[in-house]
Amino acid sequence: MAGYTEEQLAKDLENSEYQYGFVSDIDSDVVPAGLNESVIRLISSKKNEPEWLLNFRLKAFEVWCSMEEPEWAHVTYDKPDFQSISYYAAPKKAKKYESWDEVDPELKATMAKLGISLEEQQRLTGVAVDFVIDSVSVGTSFKAKLAELGIIFCSFSEAVQEHPELVRKYLGTVVPMTDNFYAALNAAVFSDGSFCYIPKGVRCPMELSTYFRINAGGTGQFERTLVIADESSYVSYLEGCTAPQRDENQLHAAVVELLALDQAEIKYSTVQNWYPGDKDGKGGVFNFVTKRGLCETKSKISWTQVETGSAVTWKYPSCILKGDHSVGEFFSVAVTNNRQQADTGTKMVHLGRHTKSTIISKGISAGYSQNSYRGLVQIQKQAEHARNFSQCDSLLMGSVCGAHTFPYIECKNPSAQIEHEATTSKIGEDQLFYCQQRGISEEKAISLIVNGYCKEVLNQLPMEFAVEAQKLLSISLEGSVG
Amino acid sequence: MTGSLIDFCKQLEPTSLKLPEPLLQSAKDGVEFQQHFPSTRDEAWKYTRLGRVAALILTPVKINQSPERLPTSDTIDIVFEKETWQCNEPLDGLHLKFSGDLDADAWNACTLHGHVQHINALTAQGGVAIHVDANTILTKPIRIIHRLQGENTAVILHHQLVLGDQASAQLEVIFEGTSENSYANVLFDFFIGAGANLHTDMLQQIKGTHYGFHTQRIYQQKDSTVALQTLTANTHFTRNEIEVFSQEEGTHTQLYGAFIGRENNHIDNHTYVHHMAPNCTSDENYKGVLSDKATGVFNGKVKVYQDAQKINAYQSNKNILLSDQATINAKPELEIYADDVKCSHGSTTGQLDQHALFFLRARGISEAKATDMLIKGFMAEIAGAVKSSHIQEALHALLD
Numbered sequence: 071m072a073g074y075t076e077e078q079l080a081k082d083l084e085n086s087e088y089q090y091g092f093v094s095d096i097d098s099d100v101v102p103a104g105l106n107e108s109v110i111r112l113i114s115s116k117k118n119e120p121e122w123l124l125n126f127r128l129k130a131f132e133v134w135c136s137m138e139e140p141e142w143a144h145v146t147y148d149k150p151d152f153q154s155i156s157y158y159a160a161p162k163k164a165k166k167y168e169s170w171d172e173v174d175p176e177l178k179a180t181m182a183k184l185g186i187s188l189e190e191q192q193r194l195t196g197v198a199v200d201f202v203i204d205s206v207s208v209g210t211s212f213k214a215k216l217a218e219l220g221i222i223f224c225s226f227s228e229a230v231q232e233h234p235e236l237v238r239k240y241l242g243t244v245v246p247m248t249d250n251f252y253a254a255l256n257a258a259v260f261s262d263g264s265f266c267y268i269p270k271g272v273r274c275p276m277e278l279s280t281y282f283r284i285n286a287g288g289t290g291q292f293e294r295t296l297v298i299a300d301e302s303s304y305v306s307y308l309e310g311c312t313a314p315q316r317d318e319n320q321l322h323a324a325v326v327e328l329l330a331l332d333q334a335e336i337k338y339s340t341v342q343n344w345y346p347g348d349k350d351g352k353g354g355v356f357n358f359v360t361k362r363g364l365c366e367t368k369s370k371i372s373w374t375q376v377e378t379g380s381a382v383t384w385k386y387p388s389c390i391l392k393g394d395h396s397v398g399e400f401f402s403v404a405v406t407n408n409r410q411q412a413d414t415g416t417k418m419v420h421l422g423r424h425t426k427s428t429i430i431s432k433g434i435s436a437g438y439s440q441n442s443y444r445g446l447v448q449i450q451k452q453a454e455h456a457r458n459f460s461q462c463d464s465l466l467m468g469s470v471c472g473a474h475t476f477p478y479i480e481c482k483n484p485s486a487q488i489e490h491e492a493t494t495s496k497i498g499e500d501q502l503f504y505c506q507q508r509g510i511s512e513e514k515a516i517s518l519i520v521n522g523y524c525k526e527v528l529n530q531l532p533m534e535f536a537v538e539a540q541k542l543l544s545i546s547l548e549g550s551v552g
Numbered sequence: 553m554t555g556s557l558i559d560f561c562k563q564l565e566p567t568s569l570k571l572p573e574p575l576l577q578s579a580k581d582g583v584e585f586q587q588h589f590p591s592t593r594d595e596a597w598k599y600t601r602l603g604r605v606a607a608l609i610l611t612p613v614k615i616n617q618s619p620e621r622l623p624t625s626d627t628i629d630i631v632f633e634k635e636t637w638q639c640n641e642p643l644d645g646l647h648l649k650f651s652g653d654l655d656a657d658a659w660n661a662c663t664l665h666g667h668v669q670h671i672n673a674l675t676a677q678g679g680v681a682i683h684v685d686a687n688t689i690l691t692k693p694i695r696i697i698h699r700l701q702g703e704n705t706a707v708i709l710h711h712q713l714v715l716g717d718q719a720s721a722q723l724e725v726i727f728e729g730t731s732e733n734s735y736a737n738v739l740f741d742f743f744i745g746a747g748a749n750l751h752t753d754m755l756q757q758i759k760g761t762h763y764g765f766h767t768q769r770i771y772q773q774k775d776s777t778v779a780l781q782t783l784t785a786n787t788h789f790t791r792n793e794i795e796v797f798s799q800e801e802g803t804h805t806q807l808y809g810a811f812i813g814r815e816n817n818h819i820d821n822h823t824y825v826h827h828m829a830p831n832c833t834s835d836e837n838y839k840g841v842l843s844d845k846a847t848g849v850f851n852g853k854v855k856v857y858q859d860a861q862k863i864n865a866y867q868s869n870k871n872i873l874l875s876d877q878a879t880i881n882a883k884p885e886l887e888i889y890a891d892d893v894k895c896s897h898g899s900t901t902g903q904l905d906q907h908a909l910f911f912l913r914a915r916g917i918s919e920a921k922a923t924d925m926l927i928k929g930f931m932a933e934i935a936g937a938v939k940s941s942h943i944q945e946a947l948h949a950l951l952d
Contacts, residue, residue, distance in 0.1 A: 142595060144887075451876070466891035470858065477899070479882040480599075484873035484903045493896040494888050
């Protein structure tokens, strides 16, 4: 946070309207709206997919048709009309690039605006980026260097063509298509996403990153991410999201599957900043995401998320602690302002012996927003000596917002030790007074206190993300005081 | 007549209570809506299955007042046994009535919520209505005893307690006896006047395959205080639902509970505190000990309404599992719409502290005895809040 000064913060606060709200004028290849078997066949054929994958999609579609949209989340919204969404939108020239130089300049400009210019990233930070626009991957950097180590990091459709055995083996093993309504929808229509495979014993030397962006109007984004860390490997994976400012609601239903084989470690960080809608709750992205990781023996999966965007968020990054001595972690900061609604949390399912999980969740609600934590800690019969610690704190700013906590604790083994604590409060008047007395303005004091409150989680983020997250926090909460 | 609960809902109308028509209608709609019995897909019944209850073939017990009075004692006794209820001489300022004799106005302030309350509204066979005049401080505790017995019976009661402004009372509620394949649905409405004070201790200890549903609805007015202790021990199936409506400023509510489950007991505690007014406090503390194949459920909800600022709500739930087959499902919830509040909850689940056990055994105390001592210590907080000596003795006997 060294380079980020108060002056910069003040500047950021001034233009704190959603700064990623531009639309890029990129020629898109959009499939007509509507969902039926022929659309799925069309998507599949456009991507030149093998038959097993088409069957997978059709099966998922069949399952989806028999499912109903879930109602249990503490959010209210107008249900999306699934027949008025286009399920495939790709920048037209996507497939043609041979090298970075050939990329559409308009697209390059988009990336630059987002502050993730691939060139710059390559040169300065050494982060490998996969850029996904309207759910089709358009460029992956650092491929050659990663290939030397045997690491596969590419778009999902590339993986289907080049490594079908891996995709076929692992696709849908962590999040089956029957898991829930949106996972089934995603399995039927997913258009692209990222694929990552770390071979045995390899420690990925750089952070891998995917940037998602919804661009075309009237489309949904359905990407699928599959990360496989083979035995004793390590990878840190980042994910960022933005969308243009539109009056209609856009749907984002992604699936992320992580597999940590024996003694592997995966660190998955997300900074989610989809367009949250305007002050009156018009427009914004519906973010209905299924994220889950499977831990084998002595492996570890760590989820870190900073959620500031989306009109409605419905997201529970989870860990299935299948192997003995495996570890699951969940660190989350969820900020809601104006009319945003978030129902987010995690699931820790303990199956193996001596499994451990930690949940740290910080919710901040301001304006008219509703922010809920919903988490499940489940200790199965055979999970001897399982250990869980959960802490979920909520901070309320303003008298018309809401903060809710719905933890589920299910224990079937007496040797398990489970602790859960939750608090809800507002920013202490004494803390504010202390800061103001020392000449710090109210707004700055609040930003200071909020950052301190989130520090536990922000510390888990890689450096570049931590700075971005901190900026996002201040911007999201701007004007919510008083 | 004999039949299932659903048959009663259809045929026992009108109930022996004179409930206002809108209330009855909403109960009817509720039962229809849930297609008679909620499934585990229903959030409120996620951990409790009602299949066995739905299949029970029952005979409802009609309640009549016995003309004889009980002898006077240290307590005001109200006893429900078989098909009668009787009481002893009330004190000044205390009025006892059959709740079927109340007119419809007496039920106007009620709200209906959920399956258990709907069934009760449609099928209640009476109950006792206790009225304590304003500014009366009862010198003797009131004791309501339910002695359940027989097979395939359905005891469905709706009690009411109205505490006038500035009044104060102590209540003991006891469920005892042995009953097979039977059902009980007993609902209490507590209307607590301004500045009034109520202390209630409840003991549920029924042997046999008995399915007990207990509801307490508490409506609190300005500056009133309520303390409710619920102890459930070794019952085959119990569902407790406590709803508190803190309607005016300055109230304090204390909900304590202990549940002890053995064999294949299923004990389910649901509490729901509605903080509708500012400057109120609530304190909740539930502890459970489960052995054999017992299952425990705890679901505590605190809802703070938008204008209810300066609320201080605390909720704690601690559980000990003593066997491999015991299960606990805990769900402490907070739903908060006001910002100037202090709300927290904590929940822990584990086994007895091995170091503490070792400490005692190193001093020559047998494992069984040491376990008992530790559990007694664990429950001491709840036992200490119980005022009724009768219930306290029963609790000690259970833990020994």
